[in-house]
Amino acid sequence: MSSARRGGATFPQAAHVELRNTQLRRNLGHATRTIRAKRAAVVDELDNWQQLREAGAAIKRDVMANLDTYLVEFERAATDAGATVHWAPDADAANDLVAGIVAGHGEHEVVKVKSLTTDEIGLNDALAARGVDALETDFAELILQLDGDWSSHILVPAIHRNRSEIRDLLRRTIGPADLSDDPAALAEAARIHLRERFLRARIGISGANFAIAETGTLVVLESEGNGRMCTTLPEVLISVVGIEKLLPRFEHLAVFMQLLPRSSTGERMNPYTSLWTGVTPGDGPGEMHVVLLDNGRSDVLRDPDGREALHCIRCSACLNVCPVYERTGGHAYGSIYPGPIGAILTPQLEGIGAAASLPYASSLCGACYEVCPVKIDIPRVLVHLRGLTPKRGAERRAMRTLAWLFADAGRYRRAQRLARVLPARVAGAGPMRAWTAGRDLPAVAPQSFREWWHERRP
Amino acid sequence: MSDARDVLLGRVRAALTDRPQPAAAVLLPTPPAPADPVALFAERAGEYRAAVHRVGLTGVAALAAEICAAHGARRLAVPQDLPQAWRPHGVETTADATVSALDRVDGVLTGCAAAIAETGTIVLDGGPGQGIRALTLVPDLHICVVPAELVCASVSEAFQRVEPSVRRRRAPLTLISGPSATSDIELSRVEGVHGPRRLEIVIAGQLS
Numbered sequence: 259m260s261s262a263r264r265g266g267a268t269f270p271q272a273a274h275v276e277l278r279n280t281q282l283r284r285n286l287g288h289a290t291r292t293i294r295a296k297r298a299a300v301v302d303e304l305d306n307w308q309q310l311r312e313a314g315a316a317i318k319r320d321v322m323a324n325l326d327t328y329l330v331e332f333e334r335a336a337t338d339a340g341a342t343v344h345w346a347p348d349a350d351a352a353n354d355l356v357a358g359i360v361a362g363h364g365e366h367e368v369v370k371v372k373s374l375t376t377d378e379i380g381l382n383d384a385l386a387a388r389g390v391d392a393l394e395t396d397f398a399e400l401i402l403q404l405d406g407d408w409s410s411h412i413l414v415p416a417i418h419r420n421r422s423e424i425r426d427l428l429r430r431t432i433g434p435a436d437l438s439d440d441p442a443a444l445a446e447a448a449r450i451h452l453r454e455r456f457l458r459a460r461i462g463i464s465g466a467n468f469a470i471a472e473t474g475t476l477v478v479l480e481s482e483g484n485g486r487m488c489t490t491l492p493e494v495l496i497s498v499v500g501i502e503k504l505l506p507r508f509e510h511l512a513v514f515m516q517l518l519p520r521s522s523t524g525e526r527m528n529p530y531t532s533l534w535t536g537v538t539p540g541d542g543p544g545e546m547h548v549v550l551l552d553n554g555r556s557d558v559l560r561d562p563d564g565r566e567a568l569h570c571i572r573c574s575a576c577l578n579v580c581p582v583y584e585r586t587g588g589h590a591y592g593s594i595y596p597g598p599i600g601a602i603l604t605p606q607l608e609g610i611g612a613a614a615s616l617p618y619a620s621s622l623c624g625a626c627y628e629v630c631p632v633k634i635d636i637p638r639v640l641v642h643l644r645g646l647t648p649k650r651g652a653e654r655r656a657m658r659t660l661a662w663l664f665a666d667a668g669r670y671r672r673a674q675r676l677a678r679v680l681p682a683r684v685a686g687a688g689p690m691r692a693w694t695a696g697r698d699l700p701a702v703a704p705q706s707f708r709e710w711w712h713e714r715r716p
Numbered sequence: 717m718s719d720a721r722d723v724l725l726g727r728v729r730a731a732l733t734d735r736p737q738p739a740a741a742v743l744l745p746t747p748p749a750p751a752d753p754v755a756l757f758a759e760r761a762g763e764y765r766a767a768v769h770r771v772g773l774t775g776v777a778a779l780a781a782e783i784c785a786a787h788g789a790r791r792l793a794v795p796q797d798l799p800q801a802w803r804p805h806g807v808e809t810t811a812d813a814t815v816s817a818l819d820r821v822d823g824v825l826t827g828c829a830a831a832i833a834e835t836g837t838i839v840l841d842g843g844p845g846q847g848i849r850a851l852t853l854v855p856d857l858h859i860c861v862v863p864a865e866l867v868c869a870s871v872s873e874a875f876q877r878v879e880p881s882v883r884r885r886r887a888p889l890t891l892i893s894g895p896s897a898t899s900d901i902e903l904s905r906v907e908g909v910h911g912p913r914r915l916e917i918v919i920a921g922q923l924s
């Protein structure tokens with residue numbers, strides 16, 4: 259699916275196309291700058307942020323080390339609570355399960371909460387092929403669905419669209435013909451369009467941000483209230499959950515509820531979080547299904563040097579700080595998971611051969627590691643994956659990527675800073691071994707002449 | 717189906733042949749302890765554009781009536797067990813929590829299970845004075861009474877407080893921080909998409 263999304267193009271080829279889109283770069287620059295500043299402010303406010311990151315990382319390490327145990331524990335707890343737990347080794351199995359449940363109720367329409375996992379498995383297309391209309395209810399997802407477009411950012415999927423583009427689209431599709439481009443008016447158009455569908459929907463579909471093994475609880479974080487609508491009002495709720503989303507105990511959730519909103523939207527807390535534990539008689543759906551999805555995750559788990567990628571809680575902080583992402587946008591990565599996390603997750607989920615250029619879509623500057631709320635050492639995993647790529651072509655592409663990245667002053671400055679951290683991190687490791695084995699790396703000055711000059715200039 | 721289960725679990729077990737040892741014990745960080753959690757809660761809830769009021773223990777009903785008047789709300793949905801002392805005079809109330817009924821009222825008045833000072837969040841667990849989830853979702857105005865003693869300093873403290881209801885009766889939880897919002901258009905924040913567009917928080921307790 260990944261290279262299909264890039265139309266068979268490698269990352270550098272797709273990136274060159276996206277780089278010509280100045281509107282995209284303006285929108286992205288604005289978005290990533292804004293979210294970066296908000297995140298920094300609310301993270302700085304917490305004295306125990308580093309402790310929280312440590313705890314988050316430790317919990318996730320424990321989850322992965324004992325994943326089989328926690329999966330079985332979750333199954334038992336959720337089943338005891340009245341949910342039906344299904345197991346899906348791959349995307350097709352998951353889609354068949356969901357489609358089967360929908361067909362069993364004779365329904366042709368479902369309402370959906372934004373879910374990367376269901377995007378990953380192509381659930382909407384699979385349902386459409388069986389005559390079921392899956393309505394995306396997150397505003398940005400609705401915009402993309404109406405336009406046949408796809409997400410470019412984990413958190414704000416339609417970030418590559420500006421308000422006049424959205425106004426034109428809504429005028430053409432759901433909105434009144436005289437709709438203005440005021441964001442409040444645009445949101446109101448979506449509210450009116452979706453409200454009646456929420457109230458009549460019989461089946462809701464969601465993902466989950468977390469699944470708690472000991473209690474069988476699922477957790478969804480959101481902002482708009484569409485998640486609450488989809489998980490509360492329908493009679494049947496189907497949740498597709500990646501097996502890496504587990505947390506061992508209920509108390510662990512408090513750690514992630516501090517890490518995720520601050521890292522993601524830069525808020526102390528997102529407007530709405532829903533937790534449900536099976537069926538609650540008289541309150542919410544009377545029939546509850548959980549589809550536990552593998553789809554390549556156990557392959558990632560197999561690699562001791564790569565399995566860290568499964569710790570990701572999809573906050574998107576690493577996208578917002580990435581100098582490569584900021585320039586190319588999400589589409590160039592050709593995957594549901596763009597940016598630094600996509601560069602380490604996609605090649606592992608889909609097989610390194612399917613996305614061999616992605617581990618090179620980075621300058622290894624380390625900014626992603628600094629912000630990651632669960633301390634995934636993305637640069638280390640990138641270097642590891644580079645060691646696994648089919649060599650010659652990948653190396654050639656890497657050089658071309660570096661050439662355009664560093665072809666202007668800003669890129670060059672960053673390259674110099676990078677050069678200082680590079681030897682420590684990667685010399686002698688992975689694919690760089692061939693480069694460094696027979697060469698002595700010259701020591702890099704702690705400060706470049708440019709920086710020295712910049713500091714001393716009156 | 718049990719085949720798929722075996723396949724999936726088999727793959728996971730095969731992937732873990734090295735049985736990686738996780739860090740011995742997970743140390744959960746100590747939460748902050750603000751000097752005045754109630755004041756902090758009021759401030760932070762306000763920053764998320766909820767309207768925040770503070771009132772003495774006996775003033776809830778009168779204040780709720782004022783809020784209704786300010787919003788032109790004549791009919792309120794309420795949970796069946798809402799304390800009598802909180803019911804506003806001169807406002808019609810109904811305990812009908814069917815979706816079609818909720819779609820026709822002007823607002824809803826509930827209590828809560830806990831509140832979180834450091835994030836300005838209210839927590840509902842379907843316990844006393846809260847009703848089912850649809851109640852606080854479908855109407856456009858949510859007036860939430862927060863007894864001051866339910867305000868917790870931190871996220872962890874609030875989770876500890878509601879954990880028993882999840883364990884004992886598998887209570888669904890809803891965490892609410894301000895009115896519903898979207899930032900999907902050029903990141904400009906718009907309040908009120910699908911959930912209540914207005915959130916009025918009434919903190920009830922001894923006024924100093």
Ligand code: SF4
Nearest residue numbers: 570571573574576630
């Ligand atoms: S890798 Fe870390 S920073 Fe990036 S999305 Fe995942 S959790 Fe967030």
